[in-house]
Amino acid sequence: MDQSTSLPAEHGSAAAPSSASAPAHPPIRILFPALLLVMLLAALDQTIVSTALPTIVGELGGLESLSWVVTAYLLTSTIVVPLYGKFGDLFGRKIVLQTAIVLFLIGSALCGVAQNMTQLILLRALQGLGGGGLLVITMAAIGDVIPPAERGRYQGMFGGVFGLATVIGPLLGGFLVEHLSWRWIFYINLPLGMVALLVIAAVFKPHTAHVRHTIDYMGAAFLASALTCVILFTSQGGTVLPWTSPELWFTLAVGIVCIGGFIYEERLAAEPIMPLQLFTQRTFLLSSLIGFIVGVSMFGSVTFLPMYLQVVKGSTPSQAGMQMLPMMGGVLVMSVITGRVISKIGKYRMFPIAGTFLVAVAMILLARLQISTPVHVMYLYMGVLGCGLGMVMQVLILAVQNTVEFKHMGVATSGATLFRSIGGSVGVAAFGAVFSNRLGARLSELIPAGTELPQSLGPTTIHQLPAALRDDYLQAFSSALHTVYLSAACVVVLAFALSWFLEDVPLRKHH
Numbered sequence: 001m002d003q004s005t006s007l008p009a010e011h012g013s014a015a016a017p018s019s020a021s022a023p024a025h026p027p028i029r030i031l032f033p034a035l036l037l038v039m040l041l042a043a044l045d046q047t048i049v050s051t052a053l054p055t056i057v058g059e060l061g062g063l064e065s066l067s068w069v070v071t072a073y074l075l076t077s078t079i080v081v082p083l084y085g086k087f088g089d090l091f092g093r094k095i096v097l098q099t100a101i102v103l104f105l106i107g108s109a110l111c112g113v114a115q116n117m118t119q120l121i122l123l124r125a126l127q128g129l130g131g132g133g134l135l136v137i138t139m140a141a142i143g144d145v146i147p148p149a150e151r152g153r154y155q156g157m158f159g160g161v162f163g164l165a166t167v168i169g170p171l172l173g174g175f176l177v178e179h180l181s182w183r184w185i186f187y188i189n190l191p192l193g194m195v196a197l198l199v200i201a202a203v204f205k206p207h208t209a210h211v212r213h214t215i216d217y218m219g220a221a222f223l224a225s226a227l228t229c230v231i232l233f234t235s236q237g238g239t240v241l242p243w244t245s246p247e248l249w250f251t252l253a254v255g256i257v258c259i260g261g262f263i264y265e266e267r268l269a270a271e272p273i274m275p276l277q278l279f280t281q282r283t284f285l286l287s288s289l290i291g292f293i294v295g296v297s298m299f300g301s302v303t304f305l306p307m308y309l310q311v312v313k314g315s316t317p318s319q320a321g322m323q324m325l326p327m328m329g330g331v332l333v334m335s336v337i338t339g340r341v342i343s344k345i346g347k348y349r350m351f352p353i354a355g356t357f358l359v360a361v362a363m364i365l366l367a368r369l370q371i372s373t374p375v376h377v378m379y380l381y382m383g384v385l386g387c388g389l390g391m392v393m394q395v396l397i398l399a400v401q402n403t404v405e406f407k408h409m410g411v412a413t414s415g416a417t418l419f420r421s422i423g424g425s426v427g428v429a430a431f432g433a434v435f436s437n438r439l440g441a442r443l444s445e446l447i448p449a450g451t452e453l454p455q456s457l458g459p460t461t462i463h464q465l466p467a468a469l470r471d472d473y474l475q476a477f478s479s480a481l482h483t484v485y486l487s488a489a490c491v492v493v494l495a496f497a498l499s500w501f502l503e504d505v506p507l508r509k510h511h
Helices: 002-010 017-044 050-060 068-079 081-091 093-112 117-145 148-179 189-203 217-236 246-268 276-280 282-302 304-311 317-323 325-345 350-366 375-390 393-403 406-446 459-463 467-499
Strands: none
Touching: 017 093, 017 117, 017 148, 017 189, 050 117, 068 081, 068 117, 068 217, 068 406, 081 093, 081 117, 081 217, 081 406, 093 117, 093 189, 117 148, 117 406, 148 325, 148 393, 217 246, 217 406, 246 276, 276 282, 276 406, 282 350, 282 375, 282 393, 282 406, 282 467, 304 317, 304 375, 304 467, 317 325, 317 375, 325 375, 325 393, 350 375, 350 393, 350 467, 393 406, 406 467, 459 467
């Protein structure tokens, strides 16, 4: 009780309902764009490097380590998500967010001056240590300064920015590489990050209560080890190591043991990294499961859209990025509309149900793509997919924040985000394996025995093949793509079924 009565004294204008509207809104109008910018920077760095990888390898060498430029960032940023959530609850969101931004900017600057592939991979890991904090703390920060009844429209914009970053990352990366240098992919973060840092320092005044800090180091170690093993398993399986490799399955076994150790430790810890009681709350558990499945389907299937455009339609990387705009537009528009409608009607359950249904429909439509399918038809399918994703992603975060205790706001937000990130990692690996296996099987059926294909089958090489061989390859490619999207549709149907079990909990009018 003492804690609740001390808050108005420290943050009177933000905590008292009667006086909140006048003094709080001008800082929100300044703070919110800064938080959106932070979210954009962190989300961009998950995808912006992909277009530049051939150029980076050409300058630094290390072709065998290519995938680790992406995996290193994914690995560290995923591992630290629940840690940042807990640190934000313990030490206050402001100082933790500022620390994450500084770490991210230091990593970005050093990545830009890397002299070899090993340095770049290590520095990408450092950048990820900051990037993971940016994603989760920005979402939890909105929970600090905006009550749930008004939070929908703000969360909707976050969803739009995340979708925007997913699509424009490869496009922006291609532009910077073509007109400046691959190093500017990292340098561009510095001025933007400094602006966000200064604004947050000036106007971010979160609701914080000082508590004694007890860090669950053993839980953190078990969790970091488990996530490392799981992500290594999903990122290396079928690419770096064959699925039959004993080392690969040993990695997964170690990860499972660490998960057991983490659960045991969380039962004993005074201040657990992720309180197990959260999983007894229906909304948190369902939102985490649905988020995981949406992550699997979204990241796992969207990866293949630019590939289809380049291989089948002959688009350049920059053109393929532009042709993804219908999906981005769907995510952006529907996230904003959904957020505003939720703030107005105070109900959110219908949106994950409708959203997962639209995603499943879009996956089935994408599974019908043929070599002759006009590009404008594909735009329609991508728009449907974007609208579905826009109705799901941020609504799940809002639902979690609306139902957990305020002291668990950060760790609950990070938990829901973590499951979506892990789902994305699993999806990319799993659908990559499905695609490769199906492509290989179809090629062996269609191409005459003894025919040798080039070792490197990039879009340019494919279009230079003899006409008959090229047609066979494109047929096999389309068939593999059909299998990927049908698999994704089946996975999303499970999320659709789970979303019916969500409950409409009235949105809180105050903290």
